[in-house]
Amino acid sequence: MAEIIETYSKLASTYESEENLGSCWGKATAHAMSLLPLRKGNEVVVEVGCGPGIQLASMAEAGGDTLQLIGVEPADSLRENAAERTKRFPNVRVLNGRFEELPLDTGSVDYLYSMIAFHWVTDVEKSVKELARVLKPDGELDIIFSGRFTGKEFINKTTPIYFKHLSARQIMDAAMSRQRLTVESTNDAFRSIFGSRNLSVTESYHTFYDTLERHWSWWCRIEGQFSGVVPEVKALCDREIKEAIGTLDSEQGIPYTIHLIHVKVRA
Numbered sequence: 001m002a003e004i005i006e007t008y009s010k011l012a013s014t015y016e017s018e019e020n021l022g023s024c025w026g027k028a029t030a031h032a033m034s035l036l037p038l039r040k041g042n043e044v045v046v047e048v049g050c051g052p053g054i055q056l057a058s059m060a061e062a063g064g065d066t067l068q069l070i071g072v073e074p075a076d077s078l079r080e081n082a083a084e085r086t087k088r089f090p091n092v093r094v095l096n097g098r099f100e101e102l103p104l105d106t107g108s109v110d111y112l113y114s115m116i117a118f119h120w121v122t123d124v125e126k127s128v129k130e131l132a133r134v135l136k137p138d139g140e141l142d143i144i145f146s147g148r149f150t151g152k153e154f155i156n157k158t159t160p161i162y163f164k165h166l167s168a169r170q171i172m173d174a175a176m177s178r179q180r181l182t183v184e185s186t187n188d189a190f191r192s193i194f195g196s197r198n199l200s201v202t203e204s205y206h207t208f209y210d211t212l213e214r215h216w217s218w219w220c221r222i223e224g225q226f227s228g229v230v231p232e233v234k235a236l237c238d239r240e241i242k243e244a245i246g247t248l249d250s251e252q253g254i255p256y257t258i259h260l261i262h263v264k265v266r267a
Helices: 004-011 022-033 054-063 076-086 122-135 154-166 168-175 185-193 212-226 231-246
Strands: 044-048 069-074 094-095 108-115 135-145 196-212 254-266
Touching: 004 076, 022 054, 022 108, 022 212, 044 054, 054 069, 054 076, 054 094, 054 185, 076 094, 076 154, 094 196, 094 231, 108 154, 122 135, 122 185, 122 254, 154 168, 154 254, 185 196, 185 254, 212 254
Parallel strands: 044 069, 044 108, 069 094, 108 135
Antiparallel strands: 135 254, 196 254
C-alpha cells in the first residue's frame, strides 16, 4: 500500500490537468459525484480519499458554511493540495488517514462518501468496520469504487505480456495490491458489519473511448503495483503493452470499461 500512496503523491500535480479530468477516470468520477445527495444544514460530512480536494471544494460551495466538511487523504502531496484548495472555507478540514484507520471520533459523522478509492484498501473487513464505527446510528454513506471487471479490454491484452516478463510472485504481488471485489462479495463484506441497516449494493458498467496517448497518460498510475520490477524489465513491458493496447483502436477510439460498485447506506 505504501508504494501505491507514494505513486499517487508523486502524480499529484497531474490531477487537475485536462488529460486527467477528461480521461475515463475523470469522467467516471464526475458521474459518481452526480449520484451523491446534496447535503445541507448542520452536518458533519467526510470524504475519504479526497485527493487534491476537487470534490471536497465542490461540496463546500454547494452545502453552505454550516456544513462541517472533513477530507481524509493518505498521500502527502494530494493532501497538501487539498488543504490549499479548501483553505478559503473555514468549515473544511483535511486530515491524514485512510480507510483502515480513520482519524475520526466514533459516531461523529452524519454522511461519508468516497469516490473511486475503496479498491485500494489493504483490509476490507477492517475498513468496513471503521466506516461503521465513525458513522452515527442514523448516518448515511456512499462508497463508489472500481470493481473486479474494470479494464477487461486492457487485461486481455496485457496479461500475456506480464506473464512473459515477470515472475509468478511479481504478478501475484501486483494483483494483490488492488481489491477486485464483485457486487456479491461487496454486499457480503458490508452486510456482515452493517447488519440490518438500510444498505444496498449495486453495479454499473461504463465504456469510454479515447486515444492511445490519453489512455497512457493515466496508465502510469499503476506504477506502484510494479515497484519491485527492475527498470529495464518495466520499460520493456511498457513498450509491448503500449503496442498491445494500440491494437484495440477503432473508429470510436480505444475502449476502456470501468466497473463501478456503489455501496449506499441510508437512514
